[in-house]
Amino acid sequence: MARVRRRDPRSDEALVQACNEGDASQAAQAFEALYFRHKDYVLRVALRFVPDTDTALDVLQETFAYLLRRFPPTGEGLVLTAKLTSLLYPVAKNTAITALRKAGRFPSGDQAPDDLPGAERAEPSGGSGDIRKVLAELPAGQREVLQLRFVDDLSLQEVADVLEIPLGTVKSRLHLGIARLRDSDFAKRLRGD
DSSP: OOOOOOOOOSOHHHHHHHHHHSOHHHHHHHHHHHHHHHHHHHHHHHHHHOSSHHHHHHHHHHHHHHHHHHSTTTSOOOOOSSOHHHHHHHHHHHHHHHHHHHTTSSOSSOOOGGGSSOGGGOOOSSTTHHHHHHHHHSOHHHHHHHIIIIISOOOHHHHHHHHTOOHHHHHHHHHHHHHHHHHSHHHHHHHTO
């Protein structure tokens, strides 16, 4: 019979503390709770950068393996200074980009945010595919800021911290992205223009 998994009521901070300071059993339970709480988020982030679910699942595994290595006995421990998703996002993103490079589908070297993959994967017209297509047409830097702000519900400062860019750059990309969305054919059809 399958074990029913209950959502752990502790905060991420309390779970991280249990991973840092608890005995092996407590730490394992806390890490499992963190995994089940955030695995869908990491998978969504991975799918923004990789073209298939198999690679995204590999990114998920590598992201949580990275997190696990940060905790004792192998690591020094983890101190949360922001949301855990602020730590997981760049790890998942960089792991996804590395996976693409290893697969030979991404040129090696430094990539500008506007060179990242993702624009090619718009769904067919109709339903949510229209908005995905509009988002795919945005420069990657604007798209990434919009997704972090409105899909992942991060504050502007958290977006700046996650992307390691100045707050002013976040505000600029957000403003330009919203303006482009507002001026898109999709928005005009919704307004009846």
